[in-house]
Amino acid sequence: MAIRFVTAGESHGPGLTAILEGIPAGLELRREEIDRDLARRQLGHGRGGRMKIERDQVRVSAGLRHGRTLGSPLALHVDNLDYRNWEERMNPWPVETAVEEVHLPRPGHADLPGLLKYGHSDVRNVLERASARETAARVAVGAVCRALLRELGVEVRSHVVQIGSVRAAVPEELAVEDFEGVDESPVRCLDEEAGAAMVAEIDRARKANESLGGVFEVRAWGLVPGLGSHVSWDSRLDGRLAQAIMSIQAMKGVAIGDAFDVAGRVGSQAHDEIFWSQERGYWRATNRAGGLEGGMTNGEPLIVRGAMKPLPTLTRPLRSVDVVTKEPAQALRERTDSCTVPAAGVVGEAMVAVVLADAYLEKFGGDHLDDLRGALEAYKKRIGWRR
Ligand SMILES: Cc1cc2nc3c(=O)[nH]c(=O)nc-3n(C[C@H](O)[C@H](O)[C@H](O)COP(=O)(O)O)c2cc1C
Numbered sequence: 001m002a003i004r005f006v007t008a009g010e011s012h013g014p015g016l017t018a019i020l021e022g023i024p025a026g027l028e029l030r031r032e033e034i035d036r037d038l039a040r041r042q043l044g045h046g047r048g049g050r051m052k053i054e055r056d057q058v059r060v061s062a063g064l065r066h067g068r069t070l071g072s073p074l075a076l077h078v079d080n081l082d083y084r085n086w087e088e089r090m091n092p093w094p095v096e097t098a099v100e101e102v103h104l105p106r107p108g109h110a111d112l113p114g115l116l117k118y119g120h121s122d123v124r125n126v127l128e129r130a131s132a133r134e135t136a137a138r139v140a141v142g143a144v145c146r147a148l149l150r151e152l153g154v155e156v157r158s159h160v161v162q163i164g165s166v167r168a169a170v171p172e173e174l175a176v177e178d179f180e181g182v183d184e185s186p187v188r189c190l191d192e193e194a195g196a197a198m199v200a201e202i203d204r205a206r207k208a209n210e211s212l213g214g215v216f217e218v219r220a221w222g223l224v225p226g227l228g229s230h231v232s233w234d235s236r237l238d239g240r241l242a243q244a245i246m247s248i249q250a251m252k253g254v255a256i257g258d259a260f261d262v263a264g265r266v267g268s269q270a271h272d273e274i275f276w277s278q279e280r281g282y283w284r285a286t287n288r289a290g291g292l293e294g295g296m297t298n299g300e301p302l303i304v305r306g307a308m309k310p311l312p313t314l315t316r317p318l319r320s321v322d323v324v325t326k327e328p329a330q331a332l333r334e335r336t337d338s339c340t341v342p343a344a345g346v347v348g349e350a351m352v353a354v355v356l357a358d359a360y361l362e363k364f365g366g367d368h369l370d371d372l373r374g375a376l377e378a379y380k381k382r383i384g385w386r387r
């Protein structure tokens with residue numbers, strides 16, 4: 001891997017940290033751009049009380065000087081403002097007062113398997129790290145990768161295509177410009193009518209003490225053909241994207257292009273025929289493959305979807321067992337979101353940006369941004385790529 005990152009931090013601990021390694025020197029980063037992505041992740045109808053407490057902003061403590069990357073690891077931090085309400089319960093150091101343990105694992109969370117695996121008696125020792133609060137750190141990392149990709153002519157966007165039973169109409173072709181107002185929609189949906197129905201569905205679910213999942217779609221434009229490779233299982237870009245999307249909390253499925261729909265079609269309706277013209281070079285009339293063939297980009301826009309399960313913490317808790325007494329009990333009742341598909345889409349963008357930035361650096365290398373750009377231009381020239 002050309003890019004590596006690791007995050008650390010608990011949901012109600014002092015904050016989140018990400019170390020990102022592999023970004024070349026000379027890349028300009030703007031704090032407002034990273035913060036904008038962090039703020040976008042906090043939005044969306046269906047969020048709980050926590051988002052009223054947090055104001056996610058990045059702090060950079062390494063790898064950056066006067067707004068340009070040094071080629072050394074970047075250290076990115078996002079504070080948990082809620083920590084001040086949890087200081088006793090989440091202090092990294094021993095505290096005077098006794099802190100009550102949580103013994104009621106929630107179905108659908110990491111609680112029970114994490115407790116067994118790590119030998120804890122307090123479910124909080126698992127749930128704090130399993131929480132998707134961690135995705136704030138990923139979005140900061142993704143914003144850096146997105147800045148790099150922009151220098152290479154690549155743009156990444158997302159939108160919500162389903163919440164609960166409501167599905168949006170999605171045009172076959174979408175351009176970057178079509179996404180301009182997407183963050184103004186309360187559910188980050190491009191189809192206004194479906195968006196309103198999604199809001200109503202979330203309100204209904206919340207009133208009924210229910211939660212909802214759904215599907216988001218990430219698209220990327222400006223990719224050169226040949227990122228990733230067909231030669232080995234772990235170099236295939238489709239697999240790497242699937243892993244990145246699946247690593248987001250509550251994701252249960254990934255679709256590339258027409259994916260599950262294509263499985264039910266005949267071959268002649270499943271692929272993207274190849275054409276060539278003097279002015280465009282190679283082109284396709286359809287993009288059923290979502291921009292990937294043989295584990296490589298083919299030059300068409302990338303289309304990846306993620307399917308999210310309904311959030312597992314419920315305000316009318318599911319049945320569980322007290323891990324100390326082994327008596328039947330109701331699962332822990334924590335403050336919770338009721339639907340976070342819009343936020344998950346922003347995290348999906350970040351993860352796709354990481355995978356694409358990694359694929360560019362793997363293929364074109366370079367310690368300085370100019371080296372990377374130079375290698376990319378040489379490649380485009382060799383393959384006669386005109387876009
Ligand atoms: C942005 C985001 C916010 C989330 N918020 C909640 C939440 O408030 N309540 C909840 O039960 N699950 C929430 N989740 C999902 C859980 O973190 C996730 O289901 C859990 O960690 C178990 O992991 P798994 O679903 O991948 O198996 C959220 C997920 C994301 C991506």
Ligand SMILES: C=C(O[C@@H]1CC(C(=O)O)=C[C@@H](OP(=O)(O)O)[C@H]1O)C(=O)O
Nearest residue numbers: 048050130131132133136334335336337
């Ligand atoms: C904190 C975030 O999401 C959290 C993810 C989460 C979970 O179980 O995943 C549970 C909730 O935590 P809390 O109990 O503190 O409200 C969400 O708010 C965030 O997205 O920044």
